[in-house]
Amino acid sequence: MTHLLLVGAWPELAARLVGLPGRVTLLQLEGMPGGSDLTAYGRWAADLVTARWDQPAEILDIAAGLNRRDPLDVVAGYGEFALPAVAAISAQLGIRSVPGPVDQRPGKSVQRTLFAAGGCRPVRHLLCSRPDEVRAFVEAGPAVLKPDLGNGSLGVFAVDRTDQMEQGWRWVRGAGLGAVLAEERLSGPEFSVETRSVSGLHEALMVTEKFTSGPPHFVEIGHVMPARTDVDELKDEAVRALSALGHTDGPAHVELIRTDDGPKIVEVNRRLGGDRIWELLQLSTGIDVLRQVLLDALDPKPAAVGGDATAAAAIRFVHGSEAMFANGLPARPAEPIEAVEGLIRWRWEPTTYHRRLGYVLTYGADPTDAVGIAEQVCKAFPGYSPAGTV
Numbered sequence: 001m002t003h004l005l006l007v008g009a010w011p012e013l014a015a016r017l018v019g020l021p022g023r024v025t026l027l028q029l030e031g032m033p034g035g036s037d038l039t040a041y042g043r044w045a046a047d048l049v050t051a052r053w054d055q056p057a058e059i060l061d062i063a064a065g066l067n068r069r070d071p072l073d074v075v076a077g078y079g080e081f082a083l084p085a086v087a088a089i090s091a092q093l094g095i096r097s098v099p100g101p102v103d104q105r106p107g108k109s110v111q112r113t114l115f116a117a118g119g120c121r122p123v124r125h126l127l128c129s130r131p132d133e134v135r136a137f138v139e140a141g142p143a144v145l146k147p148d149l150g151n152g153s154l155g156v157f158a159v160d161r162t163d164q165m166e167q168g169w170r171w172v173r174g175a176g177l178g179a180v181l182a183e184e185r186l187s188g189p190e191f192s193v194e195t196r197s198v199s200g201l202h203e204a205l206m207v208t209e210k211f212t213s214g215p216p217h218f219v220e221i222g223h224v225m226p227a228r229t230d231v232d233e234l235k236d237e238a239v240r241a242l243s244a245l246g247h248t249d250g251p252a253h254v255e256l257i258r259t260d261d262g263p264k265i266v267e268v269n270r271r272l273g274g275d276r277i278w279e280l281l282q283l284s285t286g287i288d289v290l291r292q293v294l295l296d297a298l299d300p301k302p303a304a305v306g307g308d309a310t311a312a313a314a315i316r317f318v319h320g321s322e323a324m325f326a327n328g329l330p331a332r333p334a335e336p337i338e339a340v341e342g343l344i345r346w347r348w349e350p351t352t353y354h355r356r357l358g359y360v361l362t363y364g365a366d367p368t369d370a371v372g373i374a375e376q377v378c379k380a381f382p383g384y385s386p387a388g389t390v
């Protein structure tokens with residue numbers, strides 16, 4: 001029986017270990033950004049071990065010890081902050097990994113070069129070591145500056161004119177996430193393609209429509225599934241990008257903007273989409289993608305599992321003003337919302353991440369319905385602003 005080492009589970013993922021045909025050891029990473037409950041649902045794993053997230057040597061020691069006792073066949077992680085540990089363990093023990101194969105987790109500029117070589121639509125970009133390089137880039141057209149190793153929209157700044165350049169440079173450098181990458185500013189609606197890859201065969205499971213606060217920082221404010229757009233070109237470009245990176249196994253969350261010249265890649269994340277996108281996928285299609293990716297890791301079978309959406313689901317984030325956040329509200333809705341038809345749940349989970357205070361999750365017959373219900377519920381929160389106060 002396959003022995004899987006799962007790194008960095010969250011409660012809903014760990015709950016999918018129930019009824020799984022394999023032996024799973026759970027490695028929880030203490031202090032991991034975004035949080036990782038150390039013990040929740042550990043009881044469904046064959047074994048539970050912990051290591052400190054920021055101690056790579058400790059993580060490798062623990063994995064090597066486990067492997068001596070009960071040899072591991074595969075190591076998997078499905079969240080951003082588990083990926084460095086997955087790559088290191090796979091390389092050291094010489095075992096299969098998800099995402100696979102492991103790589104050096106190239107920065108966004110190297111990814112751009114690989115996408116272009118793999119036939120994706122080109123996006124002008126330049127890794128800049130000095131502000132005057134950014135200036136020359138911006139003179140050629142509107143740009144987005146972002147950290148080469150960024151995530152969570154940290155340090156992203158749109159620059160339309162050269163007089164905004166210095167502010168943009170400082171903003172990106174302030175995030176402390178690597179060099180400053182300047183990219184051509186892509187205009188158009190934004191989407192993500194949720195994919196599943198097994199032994200080099202890619203399946204686009206669903207296209208998600210994404211809402212952001214727009215320039216200058218493009219903070220995510222919500223998602224709806226299925227996307228209200230023609231999805232074929234988006235799926236094709238996403239699959240091209242996965243092949244270009246050499247990705248063969250595991251879920252991915254591929255972000256794109258549909259420009260007048262067709263869909264162009266924003267970035268590829270070789271993991272499940274965050275923001276409960278896996279729950280939207282289950283609500284709109286019935287596919288339990290969390291269970292599916294665990295099955296794929298245990299027993300890779302490239303057969304397609306997807307199907308068309310039979311319903312729609314949306315998530316909206318409630319962002320707070322500085323004052324709301326500082327006062328530590330749990331603001332309650334001003335009017336009762338519990339009985340709103342289509343509301344699955346709202347959660348108040350304040351985080352300093354762009355002052356996000358919580359989320360509203362809804363279900364509808366179609367995407368417009370699901371988005372409408374989410375907006376209706378959000379408006380019931382005192383101080384809610386649709387564009388996010390970010």
Ligand SMILES: Nc1ncnc2c1ncn2[C@@H]1O[C@H](COP(=O)(O)OP(=O)(O)OP(=O)(O)O)[C@@H](O)[C@H]1O
Pocket residue numbers: 144146150151152153154156183184185186187190212217218220255257266267
């Ligand atoms: N070249 C670009 N043109 C237009 N918009 C862009 C561009 N690059 C990034 N953006 C916007 O900024 C957002 C964040 O950029 P990106 O996804 O590269 O950073 P990130 O920090 O990895 O974000 P996240 O983790 O939130 O997905 C994108 O979702 C998009 O809205």
Ligand SMILES: [Mg+2]
Pocket residue numbers: 153255266267
């Ligand atoms: Mg992104």
